[in-house]
Each structure stands twice: as C-alpha cells, then as structure tokens.
Amino acid sequence: MAEAVGCARPTGAQVGGTRKEPASPSHATEEESPMEHIRAQVGKHAPDFEAPAYHQGKFGTAKLSQYLGKWTLLCFYPGDFTFV
Amino acid sequence: MSVDSQFVHKMWNDHELSNMVDGGIPWKMASDGAGNVGKIYGVYDEDAGVELRGRFIIDPDGVIQAVEIMTPPVGRNIDETIRQIQAFQKVRESGGKEAMPAEWQPGKPTLKPGPDLVGKVWEVWKPNGK
Numbered sequence: 001m002a003e004a005v006g007c008a009r010p011t012g013a014q015v016g017g018t019r020k021e022p023a024s025p026s027h028a029t030e031e032e033s034p035m036e037h038i039r040a041q042v043g044k045h046a047p048d049f050e051a052p053a054y055h056q057g058k059f060g061t062a063k064l065s066q067y068l069g070k071w072t073l074l075c076f077y078p079g080d081f082t083f084v
Numbered sequence: 085m086s087v088d089s090q091f092v093h094k095m096w097n098d099h100e101l102s103n104m105v106d107g108g109i110p111w112k113m114a115s116d117g118a119g120n121v122g123k124i125y126g127v128y129d130e131d132a133g134v135e136l137r138g139r140f141i142i143d144p145d146g147v148i149q150a151v152e153i154m155t156p157p158v159g160r161n162i163d164e165t166i167r168q169i170q171a172f173q174k175v176r177e178s179g180g181k182e183a184m185p186a187e188w189q190p191g192k193p194t195l196k197p198g199p200d201l202v203g204k205v206w207e208v209w210k211p212n213g214k
Contacts, residue, residue, distance in 0.1 A: 039124055074138075077135065081094035
C-alpha cells in the first residue's frame, strides 16, 4: 500500500481521461492552480484524487484511479457516528 | 468518504459498524478533512463544514454514469443503486445498442433503439407486468 498522504487532494487528472495536468499555462505554480475549474459531471471522466484512508485494520491511501477497470461506487456522507 | 479523519473512521468501524457488518466495512473509508475532494464533486457544504450524502457510479473507463446527492437526514437505498449499476452494465455489455426503460429490472426486456422502434415502445415495454 502506498504511503499515507497528509490530506486529501485532487490530483488534477481524470480517471481514465487523457488530461494529466490541469492544462493552463497561465498558472505559474501548483499553489496558484486551485483546480476550481475541475468539476465532477455525469457522463464525464471522474476527477482523480488521493486521500488518507482506513481499510480493514490498516491506514493507507485511497486513490480513485486505482479502481480503473472496475465498476466503482464513490460515496460521501456527513460524518462518522451521525446516525443515518 | 467524509471529513472525518482515518483515525475516527477506525473508531466508528471498530465500535459501531462492525456490529452491523460482519468483519467490519470491507471497502476503504477515505478522509477528506478539508473538503478538497467534496468541493470538486459538488457535495461539500461550506456552511456546515461537512459533505452531503453524495453517491457516484463510475464505470470501468472512469466515466461517471450516475449521481445521487441527498441532504443528511435520509439514508440511501442500496437496492436502487445496485439496480442502476446492473442497468449500466447491461448497456455496456450490449456495446451501447440496448437501453433500459423506466422501471427496468434484471431479466426484464430491454429496448433496442432504431427506426423499427420509433412509436412502438408501447408494444415492447409493459410496465408493472401488464
């Protein structure tokens, strides 16, 4: 399993897509490209991301593009221990 | 994925969810503390600082085929999610030549769009077993 990342972050790539970088030469540094132009849309390639994760007793990393080639369900929810 | 840390995920899994699911949660529980991922997926509630109940079905090519986003108080229906995945799998198996009509369930007739079907869906599609 890969090293744990510090904080979840979009990679700027799209899962299965051809775009590798948020292509915009006007952004001088990575810090100045907040990827606000990347949006998940139905019918389009999913924005890739890396995030710290817990899985079956171990801490590691979840990277969406690791699931390329499989049907994948990505679920968000409001919070642990929040009843529903 | 939620804004909770992976450490809290572990506590929730070990102390509550493992009582509901044998062996604990089988998939990865990811942490999105700053909402960076939730923001690009359109599910991060800036005011509440949490993520909405968003569900994305992603096909083997990495393409998002379906989205459901709900406010927190109502839970998901996993049967409907599975039905949608099965329907999209069926479309994919057909190479895009077949479509799944409303209320479609596995084993039910599919539609084969083309000139012959125009105006004739009513002959093929029988909702509610009629």
